[in-house]
Every structure is written in C-alpha cells, then in structure tokens.
Amino acid sequence: MKLSTLCYIEQDGRYLMLHRTVKKNDVNKDKWIGVGGHFEQDESPEECLLREVWEETGYTLTSYRYRGLVTFVSGNGVTEYMSLFTADGFIGEPIPCDEGELEWVDIEDVWNLNIWEGDKIFFRLMDEEEDFFSLKLVYDGQEKLVSAALNGKPMELFDILNPDGSKTGIVRERGVAHREGSLHATAHIWVVRKNLKSGYDVLLQKRSACKDSNPGCYDISSAGHVTSGDTVIESAIREMKEELGITASEEELHYVGVHHGAFEDVFYGRMFRDNELSSVYVYIEPVDIEELTLQESEVEEVIWMDYEESMQKVREGTLPNCIYEDEFRMVGEYLKEYFPE
Numbered sequence: 001m002k003l004s005t006l007c008y009i010e011q012d013g014r015y016l017m018l019h020r021t022v023k024k025n026d027v028n029k030d031k032w033i034g035v036g037g038h039f040e041q042d043e044s045p046e047e048c049l050l051r052e053v054w055e056e057t058g059y060t061l062t063s064y065r066y067r068g069l070v071t072f073v074s075g076n077g078v079t080e081y082m083s084l085f086t087a088d089g090f091i092g093e094p095i096p097c098d099e100g101e102l103e104w105v106d107i108e109d110v111w112n113l114n115i116w117e118g119d120k121i122f123f124r125l126m127d128e129e130e131d132f133f134s135l136k137l138v139y140d141g142q143e144k145l146v147s148a149a150l151n152g153k154p155m156e157l158f159d160i161l162n163p164d165g166s167k168t169g170i171v172r173e174r175g176v177a178h179r180e181g182s183l184h185a186t187a188h189i190w191v192v193r194k195n196l197k198s199g200y201d202v203l204l205q206k207r208s209a210c211k212d213s214n215p216g217c218y219d220i221s222s223a224g225h226v227t228s229g230d231t232v233i234e235s236a237i238r239e240m241k242e243e244l245g246i247t248a249s250e251e252e253l254h255y256v257g258v259h260h261g262a263f264e265d266v267f268y269g270r271m272f273r274d275n276e277l278s279s280v281y282v283y284i285e286p287v288d289i290e291e292l293t294l295q296e297s298e299v300e301e302v303i304w305m306d307y308e309e310s311m312q313k314v315r316e317g318t319l320p321n322c323i324y325e326d327e328f329r330m331v332g333e334y335l336k337e338y339f340p341e
Contacts (some may be wrong), residue, residue, distance in 0.1 A: 006036040045083035063089025075141030181273030185226035187236035198308035214322035245293030
C-alpha cells in the first residue's frame, strides 16, 4: 500500500502539467500528470502536498483545496491511496523539475494529452465542481481501465469503438465518453403491436426528468449502453428488464440492423456529445402497459402511439422527442415486411 498526493495548480485557465520523461521504470513514463509524490514518515496529506509542490516546482502554495481521495489498484499487486488537490494561489520562482518537463497547458487542452483514462474521470468531476469524492480506479496491470467506482458505487464503462464497430482496446467512463463524443455501442429495442390504423403501434417511453440528456422527451421503447465486456444482446435483455420490467429472451428480439447516431447539446450547463453505434431490435410479444414496472430513474411513463402518427409528429417536431428519424424509418420498413397488409 502506498500513500501519495497529486496537485493541479491552476492559473489563467491553465493547469501546470508535468510530462514524466526522466525515470526509466516510471509507471507514469511519458504520461502527463500534476505535481506531487509519496508521503514521508508521519506526514499529513497537506504536509506532503506542500513539500512535494515546493520540491518539484519551486512554488509555495498559498491557496489550495482538497478535492478527493483516489484509490488506484494497479493490477500488479499495488494499491495506492492518492489525495487529490487543486491550487489557485502560490508564490516563488519556478525551478527545473528532475522528473520531467513542467508546462502550463490550457485546461481544455489537457484532455488531448497522453493522460490515464482514470485521470479523465477525476478531471471531469473537478470540472463539474463535484464535492469531495472517493474514486476507485482498477487497471489490468497495463493501461486498460477495468472498473471504476465513485463514492462506493460502480461507474459505467464503455468499450470505445472504431468506425467499423470493432473495439479500439480503450475502455472509457460514461461521463468522459459523452464529454469527448467517443464512439460506443448501444442497444435499441422497439416494442410494437398490431393495430387497425397504420398496421402497428409503437411503445414510446418518456424519459425521466432527471436524465443527463434529453430529459422529459419521448424516446425508443427501451435503450441502453453496452457495458464494457458485455454483448449487445445481453445489454438489450438487461435494459428491457430494468427499464420496463419485461423479461425477454434472445429469440424474441428481432434484429433490424445497425444505426449510427450522433448529436451534441448542452444539458444543465454542460456539453453532452452522443456518438453511438446502435444495434436495433423489434419486440412483438404481447405487452400490457398497465402491468409494466417502470424504472423511475429512467422512465416517467410509456404510451402506445400509431407508427405513422408518431413518425409525422417526429418530422414536424410536435412531439418532444429524441428519436433519430432515419432509425425510426428503418423500424417502419422492417415492420412493413413483418406485418404485410
């Protein structure tokens, strides 16, 4: 077990970043991080912070903030507890650092540097002014992030994809993926039934008012991200159970095709970028909406609506929705084959 501190000193919208290039066997070799280091005997986090910053930069901190505790599990038998700080006041003259090169970098540009995936999570939390947090990051012994937990609760991790749908090998936390617009996989399931009007109804869900994107909008019957390591079909079955209380089998999900959807918008004052490859399915088994068990954090209500009527409302914008029209058209074309007149 190791104890350490890490500090990001801010000035004029920039962070003081350390490019670790000197030590040959440095776990952070060629990475960009803040300044800090390991505790000496009997030091408090603040004492370690002040000493390490002065030794590495020549600066004496005059204003700093304890932001969180980060637990690193390396995958190589090493666990490190790191006290994370930011600072916005200092005095002194800069000195050369014997662990690499120090450089002031615009905070937005930090995301483009060679940094750890887990570091992006605490950068996001700091950017969003998250209160003091406990973040656990588990790696595979190399650079791949395999799990993360915030204040004891697991965080969603995605496999980041190439344009052809193959995996890049990068695993990224949900909030980071949507901040950067990283391509990832989702499962979309449209619940349908026959009617005497256009031929079929679709079940639309109204997204909960607390959703991080498009709150209160009508959407696909059930949809969700594909968690890192899961298959698309596993995710589809799980989402239907969690959001609607429907227990579906793989055989009951009719594959329509793949849809690429992307948009960006601002929600709650933050940029949200969606970029997803969605495996689209249709579910035609009998469904009584009065018997559904809706996931309150995800779904406010569900309604049946005639397909043609809902398509017209989507085109006109008279139904608050976040439905991709071209995906909805894919579903309609499939249904025409499945429900021929």
